[in-house]
Amino acid sequence: MLTVSGLVKRFGGFTAVNNVSFRVEQGEILGLIGPNGSGKSTIFNMLSGTLVPTAGSIEFDGAEISGVAPHRIINRGVGRTFQIPRPFHRLTIFENVALAGFYGQGSHSRAIADEAAERALGMVGLPTDRHASVDGLGAAGLKKLELAKALATGPKLLLADESLGGLDETEMDAAADMLRKIRDELGITIIWVEHIMGVLMRVVDRVMVLDHGEKISEGLPSAVASDPRVIEVYLGTDADSSQVAAAEARRRAGA
Amino acid sequence: MNPRYLAWAAGIAALIALPFVYRDPYHLHILVLILIWSFAYTSWSIMGRFGLVSLGHGGFMGVGAYVTALLWNHLGVSPWIGIPVSMLAAGVLALVVAYPCFRFRITGHYFVLVTLALSGIVLQVITATRDYTGGSLGYTPNRTRGSALLALQFDDKATWYLIALFVWLTGLLIWRWVDRSMSRYAMEAISEDEDAAAAAGVNVTAEKLKITLISALMTALAGALYCQYQMFISPDTVSGISVSLQMVFAVIVGGVYVSLGPTVGAIITILLAEILRIGFGTKAVGWDNLVYGVLLVLFIIFLPKGILGSVIARLKTQRKMPQRS
Numbered sequence: 001m002l003t004v005s006g007l008v009k010r011f012g013g014f015t016a017v018n019n020v021s022f023r024v025e026q027g028e029i030l031g032l033i034g035p036n037g038s039g040k041s042t043i044f045n046m047l048s049g050t051l052v053p054t055a056g057s058i059e060f061d062g063a064e065i066s067g068v069a070p071h072r073i074i075n076r077g078v079g080r081t082f083q084i085p086r087p088f089h090r091l092t093i094f095e096n097v098a099l100a101g102f103y104g105q106g107s108h109s110r111a112i113a114d115e116a117a118e119r120a121l122g123m124v125g126l127p128t129d130r131h132a133s134v135d136g137l138g139a140a141g142l143k144k145l146e147l148a149k150a151l152a153t154g155p156k157l158l159l160a161d162e163s164l165g166g167l168d169e170t171e172m173d174a175a176a177d178m179l180r181k182i183r184d185e186l187g188i189t190i191i192w193v194e195h196i197m198g199v200l201m202r203v204v205d206r207v208m209v210l211d212h213g214e215k216i217s218e219g220l221p222s223a224v225a226s227d228p229r230v231i232e233v234y235l236g237t238d239a240d241s242s243q244v245a246a247a248e249a250r251r252r253a254g255a
Numbered sequence: 256m257n258p259r260y261l262a263w264a265a266g267i268a269a270l271i272a273l274p275f276v277y278r279d280p281y282h283l284h285i286l287v288l289i290l291i292w293s294f295a296y297t298s299w300s301i302m303g304r305f306g307l308v309s310l311g312h313g314g315f316m317g318v319g320a321y322v323t324a325l326l327w328n329h330l331g332v333s334p335w336i337g338i339p340v341s342m343l344a345a346g347v348l349a350l351v352v353a354y355p356c357f358r359f360r361i362t363g364h365y366f367v368l369v370t371l372a373l374s375g376i377v378l379q380v381i382t383a384t385r386d387y388t389g390g391s392l393g394y395t396p397n398r399t400r401g402s403a404l405l406a407l408q409f410d411d412k413a414t415w416y417l418i419a420l421f422v423w424l425t426g427l428l429i430w431r432w433v434d435r436s437m438s439r440y441a442m443e444a445i446s447e448d449e450d451a452a453a454a455a456g457v458n459v460t461a462e463k464l465k466i467t468l469i470s471a472l473m474t475a476l477a478g479a480l481y482c483q484y485q486m487f488i489s490p491d492t493v494s495g496i497s498v499s500l501q502m503v504f505a506v507i508v509g510g511v512y513v514s515l516g517p518t519v520g521a522i523i524t525i526l527l528a529e530i531l532r533i534g535f536g537t538k539a540v541g542w543d544n545l546v547y548g549v550l551l552v553l554f555i556i557f558l559p560k561g562i563l564g565s566v567i568a569r570l571k572t573q574r575k576m577p578q579r580s
Contacts, residue, residue, distance in 0.1 A: 050450060070453040086451035090443040099440045104456030110437065153456050 001026045001189055002047075002157060007056035009042050009213075016042040018213040019056075024157070029183055029190045031200045031221070034210035035233060040193045041083060043210075044159050047191075048080045049073040060157065075106040079155030083162045083193075085142035087134045093145060094130045097121055097152045104153025113152075120151040123186075124178065139166045143175065151182070158182065160192045172196070176203045197234070201225060209233070270420055274413035283412040285529060289521050290419035291481050296509070296517030297426040298473035299502045301433060302466050304511045306363075306446040310499040311352065311370030314377035315471045317494025318345040319478030321381060321388060324396045324488060327406070329387070334407040338479045345475030346468055348373075353467045357460045360449070371496065378495035393489030396482065407483045415484050422480060423518075426473060430514045433466070442466055497544065504547045507554050510561025519563045 002024040009017040017039040024030050034040050045051040047058060049070035058066040065073050074080075088096050094117055101116030102108060121128045124144040137145060143166075150158055160179060167175060176199045182188050194200040201207065201221040209217040209230050217227045224230055274283060299312050322341035326332035332340070352373050356366055381388045388394050399406030409415055433439055441462045444452040449459050482488045491497065501524065509520025527546060531539045558565050 048454065050453070069458070070450075071456050071458045074454065074456040080454050082451065082454070086448050086454075088440075088444040088447050088451070090447060091440055095440055096444075099437070099444055099457070100455040102437045102456075103441065103458070106456065108437075113437070149455055 001061060002191075003057075003059040004043075004047075005057050005059075007043065007046065007058065008054045009039075009046060009051060010054045016213050017046070017053075020210070020213070020215050021056075022208055022215065022218065024189060024191060027183065027187060027189055028205040029179065029192060029203060031204035031207035032191055032193045032210065033195070033197055033200065033207060036195075037212075038210040039213040040210055041161065042213075044080065044161055044191075044193060047073075047159055048078060071103065074104050074153050074155075077154065077156035078159065079104070079150035079153045079157070080159040081146045081150045081161050085146040087137075087142060087145050087149075089134050091134070092130065093126060093132045093134055093137070094121070094128065096134065096145060097148045100149040100152040101154075116152045116154065117148075120148040123151060123182065124148045140171045140175075143167065147178070147182075151186075151188075155188055158188050158190045160190055162193050162195060172199050176200070179203060197225070267424065271417070274416045278413065280412050283416050285525065287412065287415045287419045287484060289518075289525050290416070290423045291477060291484065292505070292525060293518040293521040294419070294423045294426040294480075295474055295477035296502055296505045296521050297423075297430055297514075298470050298477060300506045300511050300517045301430060301473065302470040303503070303506055305442040305466065307463065307467065308367050308503065309370040309467075309470075310367055310496065310503065311373035312470075312474050312502050313374040313494045313496060313498035314370075315345040315349065315474040316478035316481070316498060317377045317381060317490065318348060319475030320482035320488045320493040321394065321478075322475075323479040324394055324482050325387060328397050333405050334479065334483055335405070338407075338476065341479050342472045342475040345471050345478075349467050349471035350464065353464055354460070357463045357467075362449075371499070374494070374496045374499045378490050381490045381494060389489075391490055393487055393492075395487050398486075408486070419480065419484070422476065427514055427518075429469065429473065433469070434514070438462060438465065501547065504551045506561070507551065507559075508561055510564030510567075512560060513564050513567055516561050516563045520561070523562070 004023070005021045007017055007020045008015070020039070020043065022030075032040050032043070042051065046053045046066065049065070049068055049072070052067045056066065057064055060073075060076065060078060063076070065076065065078070068076075088099070091099065097117040097120050098113045101120070102110065102113035105112065105116065107113070118128050124147050126141065126144050126148060134142075134145065147160070150160075179190055179192060180203050183190055192200060192204060204221060206219065207221050207224045208215060209224060209227070211229075211233045216229050216233065217224050219227075273286075277283075295312075295316060299309065302309060319338070319341045322344050323334050323337040326337040326340060327334060352369065355361070356369055361369060382390050385391075396408070399408050403409055409418075441452065441457045444455065444457060445459050445462060453459050478493050481493055485492075505520030505524045506517045507520070508523055509518065510516025524543075524547070528543045531543050531546070535542065554561065560568060
């Protein structure tokens with residue numbers, strides 16, 4: 001469904017993403033992990049059209065999408081969430097999602113937009129009350145809203161950017177289950193970017209690890225978790241972003 | 256029927272009936288001015304309410320007024336054709352200036368500066384081509400020797416009052432149409448976060464251009480009407496930076512987020528100018544601009560929703576209070 005080959009992004013002299021290639025198959029959940037600054041978000045921004053690649057190609061559903069305007073990519077069926085939720089405070093929760101339903105699917109029909117909003121809000125478990133304000137939502141609620149906005153655009157491929165930052169453990173598990181439910185029930189293919197390895201490993205079919213803009217490992221979660229290069233990367237970085245990975249590595253080292 | 260609609264219907268009926276029972280020319284003159292400027296301010300707020308603060312609207316108004324008058328005087332083109340042509344010209348100008356701004360993400364203060372330059376340029380062009388436009392001395396459309404209707408020249412204040420009333424109401428309807436459309440959601444989203452709006456599928460550049468175009472077309476119409484009514488235009492009264500600033504001031508005073516806010520702003524600014532003119536005469540030339548400046552600062556700090564916006568907000572909270580307790 002998605003074929004990325006030789007993707008490069010340079011900012012001046014700094015190479016954020018260096019020659020990364022990968023494929024995503026219809027219906028799978030691909031995990032994308034790596035320490036801070038490893039290029040995960042840059043790849044996401046290129047996939048969603050926010051950034052134009054320096055080189056390489058991105059083929060989605062048989063068509064080249066690198067360098068295509070963000071709203072066109074959304075219309076073709078690539079939805080995205082942002083790492084830090086970016087709700088529109090001047091709109092109600094429902095209007096936030098209906099907006100995505102109206103423009104995201106390219107339908108420009110109010111009825112379809114409202115219906116998409118109802119469905120997306122129901123899916124993530126937010127109230128479909130038309131007047132509820134965004135300001136009443138906590139961190140978990142804002143993550144759900146972010147997801148609902150992406151779902152309302154009617155994606156075939158969902159780019160979920162670090163959906164779990166700032167959540168406690170129960171909320172994390174619930175959010176991970178949510179992504180799986182979205183794949184299972186709606187048949188949406190997902191690329192999930194995450195710092196926190198533990199919870200991600202439980203849900204994804206395959207995982208890809210980035211470091212300094214390069215792909216260092218790819219495969220089944222169990223294989224990747226025991227890859228010495230991955231362990232080295234995660235142990236060598238700041239504890240904040242990779243606590244779980246470090247703990248995992250320590251456990252393995254001890255066993 | 257909804258009491259709100261009833262109030263509107265009664266208000267509009269009263270406004271239409273007014274010139275048939277009350278014909279004091281001075282008061283009608285003030286009312287016509289208020290209606291035309293209210294329409295101009297409403298046009299500005301169509302985009303201004305979404306954070307697209309333009310100081311270029313004096314330019315659009317100038318294009319509307321001068322193109323209409325020049326076509327009439329030099330080519331004998333009736334304002335009925337001249338006005339659409341002038342609106343088209345303003346629309347093209349708006350697109351030429353706005354497209355690069357939006358495409359290359361020139362927002363906030365930088366957008367204000369670009370539009371400020373637009374006002375200045377239109378003013379300079381009018382002054383520089385003084386052989387045709389009369390420069391800073393002003394310009395007068397030729398009096399028609401034929402049909403008053405064809406030339407859109409009426410001596411009767413009541414006729415102008417009704418024309419201005421109709422255009423003003425149209426302006427309010429456009430405001431309401433935008434307010435209820437999905438474009439409003441899109442523009443609110445864009446004004447908060449362009450990337451997030453694009454991620455929701457909004458074509459940010461196209462939406463901003465659309466709203467800018469509507470606003471510019473309306474503003475040009477206001478300029479052309481002002482020209483036809485006053486039968487005299489000068490760069491200072493229909494174009495340039497001072498007119499642009501006056502729009503911003505009036506809208507902020509009245510309230511940029513409510514449909515009648517710009518109208519309240521027009522009532523206040525025009526009455527203020529008239530009071531200063533009558534009370535102090537030539538001694539007070541330019542005072543109104545000074546008072547505008549001081550009030551603008553005070554309003555932005557203490558009453559950012561404007562007079563009408565604040566009143567409505569207060570009424571809403573009062574109405575909610577009893578339900579809560």
